[in-house]
Amino acid sequence: MRLLIIGTMRGPLATAAQIAMARGATIANAETAQQGLSVLRLRGADLLLIDIHQPIHDIVDAMRDDRISTPIIACGIDPSPDEAAAAIRAGAREFLPLPPDPELIAAILEAVTTQKHDIIWRDPAMEKTIRMAEAVAKSDASVLITGESGTGKEVIARLIHKNSKRAAKPFVSVNCAAIPDTLLESELFGHEKGAFTGASHRRIGKFEEAHGGTLLLDEISEMDIRLQAKLLRAIQERVIDRIGGTKSVPVDLRILATSNRTLPAAVAAGDFRKDLYFRLNVVSIRIPSLRERPQDILPLAHHFISHFSMLNDIPERKMTADAKRKLLAAPWRGNVRELENIIHRAVLLADGTEISPEAITIDDDPQLYRQKDIAARAIDSAESITRALVGKSVSDVEQGLILDTLDHCLGNRTQAARILGISIRTLRNKLNDYAARGIEISDGQKPSQMIA
Template identity: 65%
Template sequence: MRLLIIGRLNGELVTASKIAMSRGAAVTQADGVEQGLGVLRAKGADLVMIDVGLPIRAFVTALGEERIRTPVVACGTGSDARAAVAAIQAGAKEYVPLPPDPELIAAVLEAVAADARAFVWRDPAMERVVTLAEQVARSDASVLISGESGTGKEVLARHVHAKSSRAQKPFVSVNCAAIPDALLESELFGHEKGAFTGAVARRIGKFEEASGGTLLLDEISEMDVRLQAKLLRALQERVIDRVGGAQPVRVDLRVLATSNRNLAEEVRKGSFREDLLYRLNVVHLRLPALRERPADILELAGHFARKYAEVNGVPARPLSAEARRLLVTNPWRGNVRELENTLHRAVLLASGAEIGPEAIRTPEGDALDGPVGTAARAVQTAEAVTRSLVGRTVAEVERDLILDTLDHCLGNRTHAARILGISIRTLRNKLNEYTDAGVPVPEPGQARAIAAYG
């Protein structure tokens, strides 16, 4: 856990720094915003704590302009309520009052240092995957982790890192599907000042930020083929070239990659390099879908029920026998992510001493009544949808499907592309076409605007 404290280490900030170090954080200090930006460009960090008296809005804006995604927490005297509100409005994720409470500091560090989802399993199918993962964890071999969306590929990657000899070094993750092709190269390899418009200073990339530790290339199948060639050289030679740089930079790290696609099939299509697949696929960990590991369903359900009871400050309740039956028989097409969201809702909706089947509901509030009822509703819905499509062109149907899916994902293009089964690149091209035609397209975090279009 790498913590950057921005502000002069007087009194309370010294105490906060000591608490963080006692909890295992590696602490770096910068006196002001410019010095802090320099540290982030040169070394990176997992969390920034900044004095509330400094220009937080300008700092957060600068992070956005340089595409530095490190979360920011403001800190200041507990009596300064207006400053706390202003800090949150300026873009800080949290406000920590000073003098610091050790447990509060620990909670903030824990929330950032690890994925909130614990690594929980019981099914023999999952046991085989975990056993193989732990056998290879201490090596430096590249590992490819595949599986459907929501199966927990990043959680398994973090587990491999935690069991490796690099566990005390950084774990850095980059989502290849969420970053435009034009920016992904500098995100991975860094850039020199003036390399392109907006490159206001030298900045290290994820390869250098993960030095000594582990780099996770999440959804690597979405990476452009041209960039794959540069990645292949980095993996083979352990040398990278910053964008605009004149000298190669040597790196020491372990690379993990995830994909929800069949990369061998992508090679046949010509969208993924065969030599890169061989380089990544030294060890292949295939995560089974949740429906293929039924013993994990109740284990995970119990974990999520306890977790969200604590998060929401409600009594922890066991699952009733009928609720457990309902959970086991559901197909869980969204895998662990869908199960987690369902249990979160159940914790909020449950009443009485147990979580009963009446609390196990879909996001729309409908009852989750097992595969038989689901199949019957699916047939009825399919018939209704088919009737509604008559008289419309294929292009119109495709447009509405894409925009409705994007609306369902609140503008998150990566999630929408996964649901639609297309690449993020194809989705962007379609959305650009719709925008040029005057069709409203939701931005990330927004629902679709209601508008009439032909």
């Protein structure tokens, strides 16, 4: 996690930086907004921490012009409620009061990088897949990771990076399906000053951010065919061209790609370049569906029970024998992600000392299997919504995200705030605000778990 701090590094801000560093973040500091923006354009960052006395509004505007969507946390000493609210209005996702509370910083860092990276498996079919991923990790070959939706393609991509000689360098992931075609080129390759209206400065893309490390091109089958040509050149010649640039830039990275569409079929349909397919498919790893590895079901379920119980401050409950039988008999068309969602719900719904079959609600609606889990959706939204929903106001988008997340958490505000990466207080204020405007708010089904 690369944290860029904009503001003078002394006193409580320096303490915040130290805490973040102790939690594994890499820190860059810029004294002024201008310096901060150039670091952002030239090196990129995963999260911005901005002192409230900096012109946050201008920074947000400049970032929008340069199509940079790094999340922002504003911070300040003893802020008035007005100051904190103004920072949020200007575009900050959260306000961090200084002096910093170590737990709060940890929670914020975690909210921005909430992806869980543990890999759980027991089934021999998965054992084979993991061994293969570890073996190919050592080479520098491109790897195409395929598998049904929710099987763990991203999890395997991270495993490959972690076991490669590039492990100490960045792992950067781009979801080709979530970013509109018009913005994806800039996201991948960056742009030069003046490349298009609003491009007031040079901005580097994900290829350059991942320099030395690994670039994951997620859902690559969704990439526009014209952009595929540029990608092919980048992979073949190891150079990229920023939009509007006159000079190619060398890049040294490893490419991983995922797809849940069959790429040969996309090639046959003329949607995917054959030469690019061969380039990416040097090694391919197919992740078996959960149905093909039944021995993984219960170990995964136990893992998710611990995870969600801890996240919700709920005592960890065991499953009854009937509950286990129900899990083992389910069709799992949504694979591990569906199992994760179902256990998440079961953990929130279960009362009593054990998780009974009634708490395990397996949906038969195939649409649902395609849904991402709540956390992934919240993160994806945070990353792509500002780009995908151009034309909507930030507060409309934020309202939608907050209400959706609350809905998915069955009205549990603690959980929703955690997923959204905002404090309960912020969430409560926003909900009060919506309620005052007559908007209906999910009350949840289990009032005893609500804090606010």
